[in-house]
Structures are given as C-alpha cells and as structure tokens.
Amino acid sequence: MSITVTPTHPEFVAELSGVDLAQPLEPGDRSAIEDAINRYAVVVFHDQKLTDDRQIAFARHFGPIHSSAQRARHRSLKHRLASDEIADISNLDGDNKVMDQNARRRLDWLANRLWHTDASFRAVPGALSMLYAHVVPDEGGDTEFADMRAAYDALPEAKKKEVDGLVAEHSIWHSRGQLDVTRYSPEELASLPPVPQRVVRIHPGSHRKTLYIASHASHIIGMPVPDGRLLLLDLIEHSTRPPFVHAHRWRQGDLVIWDNRCTMHRARPFDTTKVRDLRRVTTRDVASTLEQAA
Ligand code: OGA
Ligand code: MN
DSSP: OOOEEEEOSSSSOEEEESOOTTSOOOHHHHHHHHHHHHHHSEEEEOSOOOOHHHHHHHHHTTSOBOOOSHHHHOTTSOOSSSOTTSEEOSSBOTTSOBOOTTOHHHHHHGGGGSOBOTTTTSSSOEEEEEEEEEEOOSSOOOEEEEEHHHHHHTSOHHHHHHHTTOEEEEOHHHHHHHTTOOOOOHHHHHHSOOEEEESEEEETTTTEEEEOOSTTEEEETTSOHHHHHHHHHHHHHHHTSGGGEEEEOOOTTOEEEEETTSEEEEEOOOOTTSOOEEEEEEEEOSSOGGGSOO
C-alpha cells in the first residue's frame, strides 16, 4: 500500500497514512516519507504502535542518531529509559511516577515550553526529531511548530540583508537561564559548552533559505550582547506570528517528525499532575551549520 500525503496547513505540516511503522520500512515508503519531510517540514502519523527499539530502528533509516544529552545534564539521577538514543520527554521520574513540582529534571524539561530547535547547542546539531506519544493528557500539552522558511521569505529585503551571514552563539544554559533554572554542576556546565551556528542557512532538502534561531541562541557574535539578543527576540516574534504557526493536538499513538533545520517548536502547558509520556529520537545533522552552505 502506498503512502498518502494530506497537507494540514497552506505552507507546511502534512499527515501521512498508509504505512505501519512497526513493520520493516520499504525503500519506496522511506523515500516518500523523506520527500514529504523535505516539502512539509512536519509530518504526522496516527495510530502507530512503537516500542522504543522500533522507534530507534525506524529513525536509523533517516541518518545516524544523535545521542541524548539528558544523561550528561543529570548525572546523578535514575533514568527511566534504557538507551541514550531515546530522549525522555515525559513528566515521569526514573520510577515511572509523575515528577514533583520542584524536581530538577522537571524544571529542566520546562524549557521545552520556550521556542527552540533541538540540539542547536551541539556543534553538530539535530536534524530530524521523531516524537512518539505513549500517553497524553485529555487537555492541553499541544506542541506548536513554526515554519522558518516561510518566516525568512516574509522578511523585508533589508532585514534579509542584515541577517544573512550572521552567526549566533547557542548554549543550552542560555535557554535554562531564561527560566532561572541554573543549578548545574561545573562538570555538567563544562559538558555542553556554547557553539556558533549560522542565523540563516540553506535547508538541504529543499534548497530554500531558512532562519535558524530560537531559545538556545544567546547573542550574535561580533555584536554587543543586548543588540544581538534584541535582534534574536525580534526574529522569534516575527516567525511565531499566526500565519507561520501550527499546533499539533496529540493522540496516543501519534508519531510526529519535524525537521529542526527549518522549524522551531515548543510544548504548551497542561496539568503536570497528569501523565504525559512522549519519547523522542533525533538524527544528527551532517556538520556544524558553519561548515554547511549558506
Ligand atoms: C521535544 C520537545 C515538545 C513537547 O521533544 O524536543 O520539545 O510538546 N517536545 O513535548
Ligand atoms: Mn524540542
């Protein structure tokens, strides 16, 4: 059976049906999914039944897997999931219990509520993220996506000229600092030093220009920090106006894939005394954005 692609939004986001991702992936289906990601940036599959191992095996068809930085950041904690290849995006602790309001990992996880793009704070950042829903709350907890190619296209020409060629410094500690989550050990801080990334890059799958910014981006290299920070805030505000944003309402069994190279995303609030169990596998980009065409 072949894959059907149904666009959800005028510019980006599509639903894909006609494939069972728990089965070995056929080459034709793999390329149909890749083409849809390149065109739509966010693709949604409903009613899937994936184990962690199967989710990892599926992701491997699309590139090498970025091992999660969660363990590096929370060295002393008991972790719920067995593999570094899968990130725990739930509000559950190592014993499968809803985390206390002040639990360290919960406070760190709350930074997903800021607009961001996965692993932009690593020298070789994330490419595709694949988030699978095991348990979702009845209300709230949507994930919102912003279309950064359309946002770039809509900038005035003078602004495009101003931002083309700029390089931002990205750091995970900058995004956490915005929420006053700062209690990390010197070893944890040292494990993820800041990295430079281009502000405008060419999206390899579509050859379109795209903004590459968000909450890990702290400032612009070579510009006074407040000027760079204000420029980044303006670009985020511009990119998250309604025409560029889509909200995904989760159902159990959804797998959503997004391309971090040309989107931002954020989690929306929900009653965090209820269980929300999502797990993510992310593929690695080929190199730092500075080593890629711009
Ligand atoms: C992620 C993420 C958002 C959410 O998995 O990278 O940011 O809604 N998730 O849980
Ligand atoms: Mn994320």
